[in-house]
Amino acid sequence: MxxxxxxxxxxxKGQRFGVxxxxxxxxxxxxxxxxxxxxxxxxxxxINLRGETIPIVxxxxxxxxxxxxxxxxxxFLIVQVEDVQVGLIVDSxxxxxxxxxxxxxxxxxxxxxxxxxxxxxxxxxxxELLIMLDLGRVLDLEQTNEIKEIIE
Amino acid sequence: MDTNQxxxxxxxxxxxxxxxxxxxxxKLEKQPEELTIVSEIFRSAHTLKGMAATMGFEDVASLxxxxxxxxxxxxNGELVVTTEVIDVTFSAIEALExxxxxxxxxxxxxxxxTELVSKLEKIENGSSTHELxxxxxxxxxxxxxxxxEYQSTIISQAAEQGYQVVQITVQLNDDCILxxxxxxxxxxKLENKGEIVQTIPSVEEIxxxxxxxxxxxxxxxxxxxxxxxxxxxxVSEINQVEVSEFxxxxxxxxxxxxxxxxxxxxxxxxEAPQGKQKQSKTIRVNLERIDNLxxxxxxxxxxxxxxxxxxxxxxxxxxxxxxxxxxxxxEDMQGLMxxxxxxxxxxxxxxxxxxxxxxAKELEKEINLEITGADTxxxxxxxxxxxxxxxxxxxxxxxxxxxxxAKRRESGKPEEGNVSLRAFHSGNHVFIEIEDDGAGIxxxxxxxxxxxxxxxxxxxxxxxxxxxxxxxxxxxxxxxADQISxxxxxxxxxxxxxxxxxxxxxxxxxxxxxxxxxxxxxxLPLTLSILSTLLVNVQDEIYAVPLSAIVETMxxxxxxxMSVQGQKVIDFRGKVVPIVSLREIFxxxxxxxxxxxxxxxxxxxxxxxxxxxxxxxxxxKEVVLKSLGNYLRDVFAISGATILGDGQVxxxxxPNALVK
Numbered sequence: 001m002x003x004x005x006x007x008x009x010x011x012x013k014g015q016r017f018g019v020x021x022x023x024x025x026x027x028x029x030x031x032x033x034x035x036x037x038x039x040x041x042x043x044x045x046x047i048n049l050r051g052e053t054i055p056i057v058x059x060x061x062x063x064x065x066x067x068x069x070x071x072x073x074x075x076f077l078i079v080q081v082e083d084v085q086v087g088l089i090v091d092s093x094x095x096x097x098x099x100x101x102x103x104x105x106x107x108x109x110x111x112x113x114x115x116x117x118x119x120x121x122x123x124x125x126x127x128e129l130l131i132m133l134d135l136g137r138v139l140d141l142e143q144t145n146e147i148k149e150i151i152e
Numbered sequence: 153m154d155t156n157q158x159x160x161x162x163x164x165x166x167x168x169x170x171x172x173x174x175x176x177x178x179k180l181e182k183q184p185e186e187l188t189i190v191s192e193i194f195r196s197a198h199t200l201k202g203m204a205a206t207m208g209f210e211d212v213a214s215l216x217x218x219x220x221x222x223x224x225x226x227x228n229g230e231l232v233v234t235t236e237v238i239d240v241t242f243s244a245i246e247a248l249e250x251x252x253x254x255x256x257x258x259x260x261x262x263x264x265x266t267e268l269v270s271k272l273e274k275i276e277n278g279s280s281t282h283e284l285x286x287x288x289x290x291x292x293x294x295x296x297x298x299x300x301e302y303q304s305t306i307i308s309q310a311a312e313q314g315y316q317v318v319q320i321t322v323q324l325n326d327d328c329i330l331x332x333x334x335x336x337x338x339x340x341k342l343e344n345k346g347e348i349v350q351t352i353p354s355v356e357e358i359x360x361x362x363x364x365x366x367x368x369x370x371x372x373x374x375x376x377x378x379x380x381x382x383x384x385x386x387v388s389e390i391n392q393v394e395v396s397e398f399x400x401x402x403x404x405x406x407x408x409x410x411x412x413x414x415x416x417x418x419x420x421x422x423e424a425p426q427g428k429q430k431q432s433k434t435i436r437v438n439l440e441r442i443d444n445l446x447x448x449x450x451x452x453x454x455x456x457x458x459x460x461x462x463x464x465x466x467x468x469x470x471x472x473x474x475x476x477x478x479x480x481x482x483e484d485m486q487g488l489m490x491x492x493x494x495x496x497x498x499x500x501x502x503x504x505x506x507x508x509x510x511x512a513k514e515l516e517k518e519i520n521l522e523i524t525g526a527d528t529x530x531x532x533x534x535x536x537x538x539x540x541x542x543x544x545x546x547x548x549x550x551x552x553x554x555x556x557x558a559k560r561r562e563s564g565k566p567e568e569g570n571v572s573l574r575a576f577h578s579g580n581h582v583f584i585e586i587e588d589d590g591a592g593i594x595x596x597x598x599x600x601x602x603x604x605x606x607x608x609x610x611x612x613x614x615x616x617x618x619x620x621x622x623x624x625x626x627x628x629x630x631x632x633a634d635q636i637s638x639x640x641x642x643x644x645x646x647x648x649x650x651x652x653x654x655x656x657x658x659x660x661x662x663x664x665x666x667x668x669x670x671x672x673x674x675x676l677p678l679t680l681s682i683l684s685t686l687l688v689n690v691q692d693e694i695y696a697v698p699l700s701a702i703v704e705t706m707x708x709x710x711x712x713x714m715s716v717q718g719q720k721v722i723d724f725r726g727k728v729v730p731i732v733s734l735r736e737i738f739x740x741x742x743x744x745x746x747x748x749x750x751x752x753x754x755x756x757x758x759x760x761x762x763x764x765x766x767x768x769x770x771x772x773k774e775v776v777l778k779s780l781g782n783y784l785r786d787v788f789a790i791s792g793a794t795i796l797g798d799g800q801v802x803x804x805x806x807p808n809a810l811v812k
Binding site for chain 2: 032034035036037038039043045046047048051052053054055083084085086139
């Protein structure tokens with residue numbers, strides 16, 4: 001059993017991605033976002049989630065994937081990495097899968113249009129390849145030197 | 153015995169006792185003759201020793217025990233209070249504090265106290281060792297029996313009825329093991345012969361064996377002195393017995409000797425019972441619970457604004473009325489809840505007298521610290537954070553502010569420097585001021601240093617006012633002390649102080665007059681979590697501006713806006729105030745071209761002002777401050793977010809960042 005992990009599967013522009021279920025707090029319907037000025041482009045703002053303010057990141061923009069039309073299937077994937085809670089905008093959240101960790105292999109340089117730094121690996125499933133995201137890297141603001149501009 | 157459940161009580165009480173010893177030692181140093189203070193210290197030390205022994209913290213007990221011995225000597229007039237005595241006692245107190253802290257952190261509170269114990273022993277034995285042995289009899293007959301009214305009545309009545317009152321001092325053998333048992337046997341024998349009126353130490357203490365080799369007692373009897381001596385000697389392990397006649401005059405004499413201290417005693421006596429009464433009405437509540445309550449209450453405040461919104465839409469008079477009432481009640485609740493979190497700033501100020509004393513010694517300066525407003529209350533979270541910055545500022549005043557006695561004499565000032573620490577409320581803020589009558593800040597030095605460190609250009613420095621120059625000392629990497637001392641001068645200080653205070657939502661300014669001294673003023677908000685704001689509209693966005701920073705709001709005509717070197721300004725009551733458009737600063741997309749920005753919120757930071765250009769004002773609102781979370785730190789000009797009645801998140805503007 002130890003070799004299996006539960007993974008939440010979501011889509012971005014048709015491509016299926018996976019994140020460890022341990023890191024996902026909840027999946028929420030899209031609601032109105034309050035913009036926060038002078039932050040990185042991919043930070044869309046903050047939302048009120050049951051009395052707490054949660055910053056929202058547009059995952060497609062963060063991973064430099066082309067935008068798609070918004071649809072009623074769009075969701076906020078609320079994730080937690082260490083002490084940081086963030087909501088990610090995804091096209092849709094589809095299933096929960098059990099994946100054999102042995103099936104996860106290191107990612108090639110570029111896959112599904114996503115840079116290697118953001119990837120944990122690729123899981124080879126029976127009928128598809130599931131890209132596993134490294135959320136720590138995705139949320140690390142310094143990773144791509146996208147440090148917010150602070151104008152004194 | 154399972155002592156775990158008492159540990160909290162033990163810790164709290166130990167801290168209280170240590171603090172009281174601390175305060176009294178400082179008093180004692182100023183009035184070394186005042187024996188009531190010694191007794192006060194003795195009492196605290198004694199209780200502490202008892203508690204520590206019960207709880208099994210032996211090092212604490214043994215150190216306090218030795219301290220007690222020294223104090224006892226002082227109390228009995230065998231030892232004179234010298235600076236050395238005070239110093240050693242202080243270091244003992246410091247060690248005790250450390251041990252108590254270590255216990256509170258879950259450790260065993262063990263510490264090597266042998267050095268301190270031997271130092272205390274040295275003091276105890278030092279000057280008076282031989283004297284002690286020779287003068288034992290005379291000393292014991294001097295033992296002070298403090299009479300209360302009841303006891304003196306008994307004695308005078310006994311005398312009238314032909315009884316004699318004797319004072320007996322019993323000294324046990326040095327190697328006596330069962331001291332308490334021997335004492336008990338003495339008591340038992342004596343009880344057949346007469347009535348024991350008073351004992352020193354108290355009966356309970358004697359029964360617990362809490363005494364050195366000797367104890368004294370006062371009894372009313374018909375037996376002769378020699379008979380009594382014989383009776384006592386029939387108990388084994390008795391070294392020496394001394395019986396002497398005791399008269400009320402003698403006691404009165406003693407009282408007269410003590411009459412000076414007596415004038416102080418009533419105070420403490422009347423205070424003590426009051427303190428107890430108060431105590432019975434308070435309970436200790438874990439801070440966490442209060443925090444939880446506060447969090448729940450914040451939810452209520454959010455829901456309340458939601459209801460207010462609804463009521464406005466529905467326009468049902470009954471609903472509106474109910475909600476208005478609820479608003480009043482919740483406002484009262486909020487006040488209560490905040491007051492529960494308020495703690496007197498005394499908690500922080502307490503440790504300063506000793507610190508100043510120590511520092512003054514180290515720096516060889518004479519300094520008098522004056523504290524006022526220690527009962528001013530502040531939010532618990534602020535109290536927890538403000539200690540270090542204050543320590544730093546006080547050190548700074550002592551080190552850089554107050555001059556050496558010689559220098560002070562030269563400039564015609566009294567040798568003793570004055571540092572005053574003040575706390576007071578004003579409006580929605582608490583002010584803490586630290587003022588010294590030292591040399592003041594040297595503008596030229598600050599200027600030179602700032603230029604040297606690249607904080608300032610030489611040309612620019614000429615335009616700046618003294619005030620502006622002084623504020624530079626809060627910049628990072630700044631220190632004007634010529635010599636680097638242990639106490640300050642590492643230059644990491646004042647900027648840390650400033651950022652700490654700003655993180656608490658406060659600010660700090662410094663005023664100074666060369667030759668006369670300097671004053672640091674810290675302004676702190678009363679509370680951190682709920683604040684009054686003005687909600688404003690900018691296009692589709694709603695922002696909240698803290699009311700505390702707002703000077704005035706006004707509506708502008710396009711014509712009133714002037715331009716000075718590309719900067720928009722207005723004339724506000726004869727002052728030129730720069731205008732900042734929130735829409736431009738926050739880059740809010742312009743969706744509705746027709747919306748005119750003609751409303752201005754004038755905000756201030758210290759005495760500088762700026763005008764924020766917004767579309768319209770919405771109204772005043774109490775909001776709950778929420779952080780933006782760890783992901784979004786240091787967002788420019790935003791101090792947090794809040795949730796409005798309709799569930800929308802609104803950002804709270806940090807006015808400090810917008811005023812330059």
